[in-house]
Amino acid sequence: xADEKTGTPEExxxxxxxxxxxxxxxxxxxxxxxxxxxxxxxxxxxPIVRVRRDDVARVLEFLxxxxxxxxxxxxxxxxxxxxxGEHGTLEVTYCLYSTVHGHLLTVKAWTRDEEPVxxxxxxxxxxxxxxREAYDxxxxxxxxxxxxxxxxxxxxxxxxxxxxxxxxxxKPGDHKSYR
Amino acid sequence: MQTFLEAFLxxxxxxxxVVMLLLGVVxxxxxxxxxxxxxxxxxxxxxRVGPRGLLQPIADVVKLLLxxxxxxxxxxxxxxxxxxxxxxxxxxxxxxxxxxxxxxATLHVFGYEIRPVITDVNVGIIYILxxxxxxxxxxxxxxxxxxxxxxxxxxxxSAAQMISYEVPLGLAIIGALMIAGTASTVKIVEWQxxxxxxxxxxxxxxxxxxxAGVAENNRxxxxxxxxxxxxxxxxxxxxxxxxxxxxxxxxxxxxxxxSALVVTVYFGGWLPITLGLGHLVPAVPAxxxxxxxxxxxxxxxxxFWFALKTFLVLYVYLWLRATFPRYRYDxxxxxxxxxxxxxxxxxxxxxxxxxxxxxxLVA
Amino acid sequence: MFRTQELEINMGPxxxxxxxxxxxxxxxxxxxxxxxxxxxxxxxxxxxxxxxTRTYPQIIPYTDRLDYVASFAENHSYVGAVERLxxxxxxxxxxxxxxxxxxxxxxxxxxLWLATHALDIGAMTIFxxxxxxxxxxxxxxxxxxxxxxxxxxxxxxxxPFDLPDGWADAAKRMLDEFPVRLQQxxxxxxxxxxxxxxxEGIGVIDADTxxxxxxxxxxxRGSGIDYxxxxxxxxxxxxxxxFDVPVGExxxxxxxxxxRMEEMRQSRRIILQALANLxxxxxxxxVPKRIKAPAGAEAYFMTESPRGEMSxxxxxxxxxxxxxxxxxxxxxxxxxxxxxxSKGHMVADVIALIGTIDIVLGCVxx
Numbered sequence: 072x073a074d075e076k077t078g079t080p081e082e083x084x085x086x087x088x089x090x091x092x093x094x095x096x097x098x099x100x101x102x103x104x105x106x107x108x109x110x111x112x113x114x115x116x117x118p119i120v121r122v123r124r125d126d127v128a129r130v131l132e133f134l135x136x137x138x139x140x141x142x143x144x145x146x147x148x149x150x151x152x153x154x155x156g157e158h159g160t161l162e163v164t165y166c167l168y169s170t171v172h173g174h175l176l177t178v179k180a181w182t183r184d185e186e187p188v189x190x191x192x193x194x195x196x197x198x199x200x201x202x203r204e205a206y207d208x209x210x211x212x213x214x215x216x217x218x219x220x221x222x223x224x225x226x227x228x229x230x231x232x233x234x235x236x237x238x239x240x241x242k243p244g245d246h247k248s249y250r
Numbered sequence: 251m252q253t254f255l256e257a258f259l260x261x262x263x264x265x266x267x268v269v270m271l272l273l274g275v276v277x278x279x280x281x282x283x284x285x286x287x288x289x290x291x292x293x294x295x296x297x298r299v300g301p302r303g304l305l306q307p308i309a310d311v312v313k314l315l316l317x318x319x320x321x322x323x324x325x326x327x328x329x330x331x332x333x334x335x336x337x338x339x340x341x342x343x344x345x346x347x348x349x350x351x352x353x354x355a356t357l358h359v360f361g362y363e364i365r366p367v368i369t370d371v372n373v374g375i376i377y378i379l380x381x382x383x384x385x386x387x388x389x390x391x392x393x394x395x396x397x398x399x400x401x402x403x404x405x406x407x408s409a410a411q412m413i414s415y416e417v418p419l420g421l422a423i424i425g426a427l428m429i430a431g432t433a434s435t436v437k438i439v440e441w442q443x444x445x446x447x448x449x450x451x452x453x454x455x456x457x458x459x460x461x462a463g464v465a466e467n468n469r470x471x472x473x474x475x476x477x478x479x480x481x482x483x484x485x486x487x488x489x490x491x492x493x494x495x496x497x498x499x500x501x502x503x504x505x506x507x508x509s510a511l512v513v514t515v516y517f518g519g520w521l522p523i524t525l526g527l528g529h530l531v532p533a534v535p536a537x538x539x540x541x542x543x544x545x546x547x548x549x550x551x552x553x554f555w556f557a558l559k560t561f562l563v564l565y566v567y568l569w570l571r572a573t574f575p576r577y578r579y580d581x582x583x584x585x586x587x588x589x590x591x592x593x594x595x596x597x598x599x600x601x602x603x604x605x606x607x608x609x610x611l612v613a
Numbered sequence: 614m615f616r617t618q619e620l621e622i623n624m625g626p627x628x629x630x631x632x633x634x635x636x637x638x639x640x641x642x643x644x645x646x647x648x649x650x651x652x653x654x655x656x657x658x659x660x661x662x663x664x665x666t667r668t669y670p671q672i673i674p675y676t677d678r679l680d681y682v683a684s685f686a687e688n689h690s691y692v693g694a695v696e697r698l699x700x701x702x703x704x705x706x707x708x709x710x711x712x713x714x715x716x717x718x719x720x721x722x723x724x725l726w727l728a729t730h731a732l733d734i735g736a737m738t739i740f741x742x743x744x745x746x747x748x749x750x751x752x753x754x755x756x757x758x759x760x761x762x763x764x765x766x767x768x769x770x771x772x773p774f775d776l777p778d779g780w781a782d783a784a785k786r787m788l789d790e791f792p793v794r795l796q797q798x799x800x801x802x803x804x805x806x807x808x809x810x811x812x813e814g815i816g817v818i819d820a821d822t823x824x825x826x827x828x829x830x831x832x833x834r835g836s837g838i839d840y841x842x843x844x845x846x847x848x849x850x851x852x853x854x855x856f857d858v859p860v861g862e863x864x865x866x867x868x869x870x871x872x873r874m875e876e877m878r879q880s881r882r883i884i885l886q887a888l889a890n891l892x893x894x895x896x897x898x899x900v901p902k903r904i905k906a907p908a909g910a911e912a913y914f915m916t917e918s919p920r921g922e923m924s925x926x927x928x929x930x931x932x933x934x935x936x937x938x939x940x941x942x943x944x945x946x947x948x949x950x951x952x953x954x955s956k957g958h959m960v961a962d963v964i965a966l967i968g969t970i971d972i973v974l975g976c977v978x979x
Binding site for chain 3: 086087088089112114115117119143144145146147149151164166168170173175177195196197199200201208221222223224225232233237239
């Protein structure tokens with residue numbers, strides 16, 4: 072039922088945009104690493120797979136190397152802060168694409184503050200800077216990362232601006248040395 | 251028998267006049283460069299200052315004179331001052347042996363004989379090559395004295411480039427010297443008046459010489475040492491105001507020197523523009539060179555032809571700059587050492603053999 | 614008494630050739646690069662944080678400023694993500710208009726790339742010639758949406774305006790003389806000995822390394838992988854149009870140059886087809902006044918911007934502002950591969966390499 076005032080479709084059970092779509096990587100993943108997969112849902116025709124945090128690197132490696140998946144392109148990697156998230160407070164999203172087979176897949180892993188997520192920089196070198204950005208702006212730590220340092224903000228910045236509790240205008244002491 | 255005054259005063263005054271004229275000419279060459287390159291790039295170039303931008307060089311000179319003279323804190327002050335001076339002085343000094351008219355244009359004023367060349371040394375060409383070698387110091391010292399990384403890199407590159415290209419520069423011209431039988435600039439032009447222009451006999455030589463000259467001059471496509479996009483400004487990054495103007499001046503004067511040298515040795519110097527074929531119709535060169543008039547006429551015409559030809563060679567400099575990308579440093583050195591030197595050596599050999607064969611045939 | 618040491622030089626944020634505020638820490642052994650570390654963040658404006666406090670349509674002007682050289686591509690990418698999030702389908706005429714403008718943007722961006730790349734390597738004249746062509750395209754954009762650089766020319770659900778009268782004819786006129794001009798540039802560069810020496814064998818990267826380092830766009834296609842989002846995951850009406858995707862072989866700077874030159878020709882082909890097949894109709898579909906997306910909705914929209922794969926990931930929370938916007942910028946990922954590309958090369962090659970991966974710092978730093 073659309074909301075008449077705003078005309079926006081609400082997500083209903085049976086909302087066509089959340090319909091399941093056939094996906095070879097999801098099937099292969101469930102078959103080969105089923106215990107790592109925690110939840111699979113769909114939106115706009117793309118499967119979103121939540122995996123166990125500690126298995127992230129192995130899942131991505133499997134997806135990259137499995138002949139039916141061949142997900143060789145890590146399109147993006149980023150983190151989101153959910154202060155009241157039920158699976159954790161920090162969510163890391165990985166979007167994968169296979170230039171060989173054409174599969175699209177989104178993988179998610181959840182963690183909490185101070186608990187590191189395994190780095191996937193060995194599997195996809197492109198993850199290096201993206202993980203640094205996730206650390207810099209959201210504060211997710213990655214274990215096994217070659218050089219986890221701030222990338223976009225000055226090295227002596229305190230805090231992680233993309234968090235929901237960080238004010239948009241910045242904190243009073245932010246620009247202390249740049250006045 | 252010349253008195254000391256004669257031997258010293260006349261060339262000194264000539265030199266003064268030449269330098270004055272030169273500075274004016276160089277200023278306008280900077281405008282010429284900007285306009286010519288602009289027209290090649292579908293734009294207009296400076297046109298605000300004065301009618302069609304003709305007063306632009308004056309504005310530039312005034313600006314450079316009034317600019318603050320910044321010396322980096324840790325720079326070696328004496329050497330920092332010396333470098334541009336050296337570069338400019340040596341460039342100007344090279345013009346001392348270039349003739350701008352024939353002996354018929356010798357003026358006699360107050361009993362002094364004023365020849366159309368500042369001094370006629372019988373090793374004129376060698377003198378020019380050695381003076382330009384000293385010019386390298388200006389650049390190297392400029393880069394070193396600035397006490398900064400980019401100028402250091404630029405100065406080093408420039409020094410290596412200039413020293414390397416002096417070899418093909420010297421070798422290329424040997425062919426012409428062999429044919430003319432003399433190293434004196436005045437006599438080379440006289441040889442060309444009697445026979446034919448040397449570029450017909452030395453096509454490879456003139457090309458080699460010119461390209462080596464462009465590289466010697468740090469001009470495009472060999473201008474990596476001062477490439478703006480790579481080393482900010484190379485050896486003259488830290489220079490400002492009049493010192494920078496001097497480096498700038500030195501570059502343009504060196505351009506004029508190389509052009510004048512090419513014209514003198516290969517294209518007949520002050521001879522009229524008959525391409526050395528004047529013997530076919532003797533009346534034409536006689537008319538164009540003013541043999542019918544007195545020394546004044548001959549002086550004016552000789553100077554005119556010399557200036558025209560030098561201007562055309564300078565135009566090629568500008569044309570090259572607008573057209574080609576620049577060589578990377580190691581490729582530049584490769585071209586100099588691995589291509590130009592062997593070719594110029596081979597050309598000397600060829601010229602020598604051809605001369606011997608010619609002598610044998612004629613004899 | 615004498616010793617040799619490595620020179621650590623800063624190709625600093627202020628440098629004539631780094632196309633923006635990019636800082637490269639170079640360790641040099643003579644002229645050879647022994648180590649390189651790009652340092653970015655000088656143009657970070659926090660656009661992802663800003664986007665969380667604006668409504669969906671209000672974010673579109675922010676996307677202009679990301680890749681300011683190809684701002685239409687950014688607008689398009691973001692709006693496509695919102696439309697995918699909500700399941701909105703713009704009318705066919707709007708899709709065709711988007712394709713036409715996107716391809717014009719591609720040509721304009723490639724012309725700027727050519728101009729600056731050639732200028733950095735020393736061929737100054739190409740800069741002026743390429744900008745002359747780009748001016749004509751910017752005039753077309755100005756006639757369409759009023760702006761020359763930051764267009765804000767896409768709306769959620771369609772396009773803001775229809776084509777003005779005479780626009781299609783002006784576009785065709787520009788495209789008629791375009792091949793001749795391109796040929797002029799090719800004459801000056803493609804077989805020029807110095808150009809080839811400066812670009813062949815420079816920055817060679819093989820296909821697998823390239824894609825694992827996240828290179829996309831012409832930087833990837835120069836190495837032989839034909840990954841072009843317009844063909845792999847067609848959006849708008851690219852699946853109805855006929856065009857080729859040029860692919861290089863050796864993965865060096867010269868191949869990437871040839872790929873981009875050919876892409877300009879293919880873009881022209883696309884525009885001419887689209888103009889010929891332009892359907893009539895509205896340019897905007899019915900979209901609610903306040904756009905809200907349901908909680909739990911997430912969409913990822915990938916497009917082929919001139920620099921590479923430009924994508925936007927949206928996470929919604931049921932309100933009229935997105936919970937999280939992620940801009941996947943091609944320049945950020947391409948720049949990461951610069952140290953790999955420059956292994957064993959010289960200082961002068963760094964400039965050629967920055968030009969060949971075609972980065973815009975606005976996109977890198979966001």
